[in-house]
Structure formats: C-alpha cells, structure tokens
Amino acid sequence: MVSDLGKEAIELHKKFMGKIAVKSLYKVADRHTLALAYTPGVADVSLHVRDHPETAFDLTCKGRLACVVSDGTRVLGLGDIGPLGALPVMEGKCMLLKSFGNVDAVPLCLDTKNEDEIVAVVKAIAPSFGAILLEDFSSPKCFAIEKRLESMLDVPVFHDDQHGTAIVALAGLINALKLTAREDKKSVKIVISGCGAAGVAIARLFHAYGFRKISIADSKGAVCRPRSDLEEYKKELLPILEPSEPVSLKQLLAGADVFVGASAPNILKAEDIKTMAEKPIVFALSNPTPEISPEAAQAGGAFIYGSGRSDLPNQINNALGFPGIFRGLLDCRAKRVSMGMKLAAAQAIAKLAQKEGLSAQKIVPDPFDKKLAKVVAKAVMKAAKKEGLARA
Secondary structure, X not given: OOXXXXXXXXXXXXXXXXXXXXXOOOOOOOHHHHHHHOOOHHHHHHXXXXXXXXXXXXXXXXXXXXXXXXXXXXXXXXXXXXXXXXXXXXXXXXXXXXHHHOOEEEEEEOOOOOHHHHHHHHHHHHHHOOEEEEOOOOOOHHHHHHHHHHHHOOOOEEEHHHHHHHHHHHHHHHHHHHHXXXXXXXXXXXXXXXXXXXXXXXHHHXXXXXXXXXXXXXXXXXXXXXXXXXXXXXXXXHHHOOOOOOOOHHHHHOOOOEEEEOOOOOOOOHHHHHOOOOOOEEEEOOOOOOOOOHHXXXXXXXXXXXXXXXXXXXXXXXXXXXXXXXXXXXXXXXXXXXXXXXXXXXHHHHHHHHHHOOEOOEOOOOOOOOOHHHHHHHHHHHHHHHXXXXXX
C-alpha cells in the first residue's frame, strides 16, 4: 500500500518528469553564437583539447561534472530493483549534489549485473566526467568494481555506500566521544554489525583514525580467524580487528563503548544495550528500520543515539558528506580519493558541529547548513594537495 507521502512523491515526480534537467550556460541567440557553440568554432576547441588533454577541465563540462553510476542491485531499503527502479534514486543523488554542493551530475543506471561489463562501461564513459560516484552496487561485487576502476582511471572513484557512510559515522563518533569524555581512541571498544559495503568501510576508516578495539559481526557472528567460512574481503579485515572467538553479536556487545549498526532491522533489544559500558553510544543505521529503536536504546541506557532517519535527531546520513566531498574533488581536480581525504572530510564535519554546539541530540551538523559543503570541500582539497593528488 502506498503511503500518503509516497503518493505525494509520485505526483511531484510526474509533474516535473523526474528531478533534474540540462541547462545551457549561455544563450544561442544568433548565427554568431551558434558558430561559437557548435560548428565551425567548436572545431578549434576540440583540436585544442585533443592536443592538450588537461584543458578539458577548463573548456568542457568535465571540470564540474560527476557521474552517479548504479546497477540497482542494492538500493537502500528496496534491494535489487534493477536499473529503471534505481533511476529515481540516482536522480535524487544528483539533485542533492547540485542542491547542497553545486555539483552538476548525471545518473547512469546500467542494465547489467556483470562485474566486467560494469567496469568496462564506466571506464568507457569516464573521459566525460571529473569524478565517478558509485551507488547501490551489491557486495562483495562493489569492492572489486571500485578497486578495479581506481586502478584504471585518472579521476576519483567513490563508492558512497561505503565511504560516505563511514565518513559521517566517524564524524558523529568523534563528537559522541567528546560528550562522553572518552579521550583515548585506542581504548574505545567498538562493535560493528554488518560486514557489507558500509560495515567494511566503517571498520577501515575507524582504524585509520586510530581506533584499535574494533569488532565486526556478520549474520553468523563475529568475523574472526577461527571461522572457515569467511569470504576473501572479510579475511582482509582480520588484521585490523580485535582477536575473537566465533561468538554472537550480542556477546561481542558486552562491555562495548560503541555500537554501529549497518545491517538489519530490530536485531537488538534494550537488554542488549544494558550489557554495554557506561554511557553507551548507539548508531543504528539500518534504514528505514534501525537495528534498535530510539525508545528501546534509551530504555537500555544509551547516552547517545544516532540513526539514518531524517525524522530523528543525530541523522548519520551520507548527505552530510558526499556533496562537499565531490565539490572538493572537482575543485582541486583530484586524481583519486585517499584515506587521508576521507579522514579530513570526517573531521571537518565533526568540527562544524562542534562550532554550532554539541549535545546528546546534536552530534552532527544540519544537512541544510550552507557552511557544510564548503568546509568539507576545503578540507578535501587541502588533504589532496598535501598528498600530491590535486591537479589544481
């Protein structure tokens, strides 16, 4: 059954035939402007770009244009809905890039689930874009696609389901730890539920930030060396995880300071939160239904609760990150996205919230804060230049 909000959304999409459109930057008003925009004047522009490829960033849309690519196999809250079903979501992503980061973007939904075909298509279209945003690819395929494209392309490739989620989660956690007076990163015990795209990236970014007591559980329990059923990408995580026996998520949670959920709805109860350390921090990011409701988490003693939902405080949502990240990537003409750039983005988000004033109900900025994308972009550019990954 379609909700009232859903009906309103359908009518709005119908009214505008989607959410995005192409806009000309100057008017073709006469024969002279026509000759400048197209033939014969454009021939000299094309030859100049051919002979000086770096000028494509200045003379074409490449310098301000991103591509949002998906095969629709892992759409948030919807699952595998295919390329056409995914198109409204990708349009929405493009709309947020423009609205919050002033980044022009094009959605590209692919009618293939084949890894090799996806990589080949993105490689083939990459010359037209200054950055590539991968969205809603199923795991573990998503890891290989991003890794292969990063090795092939000279523009940044960013899988937002992985890194966008991790960046905003880290920003929120930095501030949650401030509020709970946990100053020693190496002693903070963190349990992550879900070993898919988001969970893996969260673990890696948290480790890069300096956390050392990180555990992660999949649907079968703790990801650990004694298990013989681990996929290769999970085995690659083992060096950064706390040594463990194959215990359950709830057993891992005992004494933990932080729970980060990137898994499934309603898997925890208040009793589980009660087993955590004093003033527990709970990020239940499964959407639209979190791993534990705010009411149950608070009944269990959660001091800070964050979720992916816009109707609750502390929305740990990618929209806080990717518009500013892509603004920064394009402005400095980055070659790729490094761990240092991701850390810089997370710290910029955290610092902006600190300037606005922290509380248990406000650990991240408002997505409508006009300063947000600017400070994130600036931080990303600074990190890119420091690492020699910027062209400008």
